[in-house]
Every structure is written in C-alpha cells, then in structure tokens.
Amino acid sequence: MAADSDLTTALLPHRGEPILRTQPMPSDLNGNGDVFGGWVLAQMDIAGGIMASRRAKGRVATVAITAMHFVEPIKVGDLVSIYGKVEKVGRTSIAIHIETVVLRQLDPAEIKVTEGTFVFVAIDEHGKPRPVPAG
Secondary structure, X not given: OHHXXXXXXXXXXXXXXXXXXXXXXXXXXXXXXXXXXXXXXXXXXXXXXXXXXXXXXXXXXXXXXXXXXXXXXXXXXXXXXXXXXXXXEOOOEEEEEEEEEEEOOOOOOEEEEEEEEEEEEEEOOOOOEOOOXXX
C-alpha cells in the first residue's frame, strides 16, 4: 500500500495540504451518471472544516463558499483527493482554498475537477463568533 501512496503523491503537484481522500458510490450519481455536485461540495466542506478547525483550535461553521468552479465531472470509481490551503485569517474567520482532483480507474494522470474558497467562522460553545487564536 505504501508504494501506491508514494506513487500517487509523486504524480500530484503540491496543491496545499492533503486533507481528504474518498471514492464516490453509485448512490452519489445524478441522472446523467455523474456524481452530484452537492456530494462534491459536501466533501470539500468537510475537508475545509477539518483544516479550519485545526487553525481555529476549536469549532467552526461554514459561512460562505466563493469562487466555486466545476471543471470536469467526477465518475463512480474515481479516487477523489481534496487539498487545502489557508488563504486568509481574519479576526473570527478563516478562508480556505480547496482544490479537488481525481485519479480515474487505471489512469495515473490526475484531473482537476473543481476548486473553490470556503469561509469558516470560529465559534464558541454557544455558536457565537469568537476570535481565531494567533498562529
């Protein structure tokens, strides 16, 4: 398994931190046979939330998705990898740029399928905005 992981990492250019890797199932398809855009957005939101909560050192909530671009469809059997970079940290907010790429079955070439910027706000135990801790 390590050899496969090393090969995949070597094939993908540095796009930020790898956050999530998953594979869609037939139940994730739309009427055209491609993966629902909502499924992809949910995976990206999960990945961004993981990165933002680590940076915020606590709970975060999604407040915006900006500059979303769908480039290619995702198919059943694709290996979906989601990468993220912290773009900006405000007083209570964190903007994470998310890029999603796939490896199609039996094809070692990566394909960028979507990217977008997800904005999260750090929240306290009552769900109210709180300051993001320094670095």
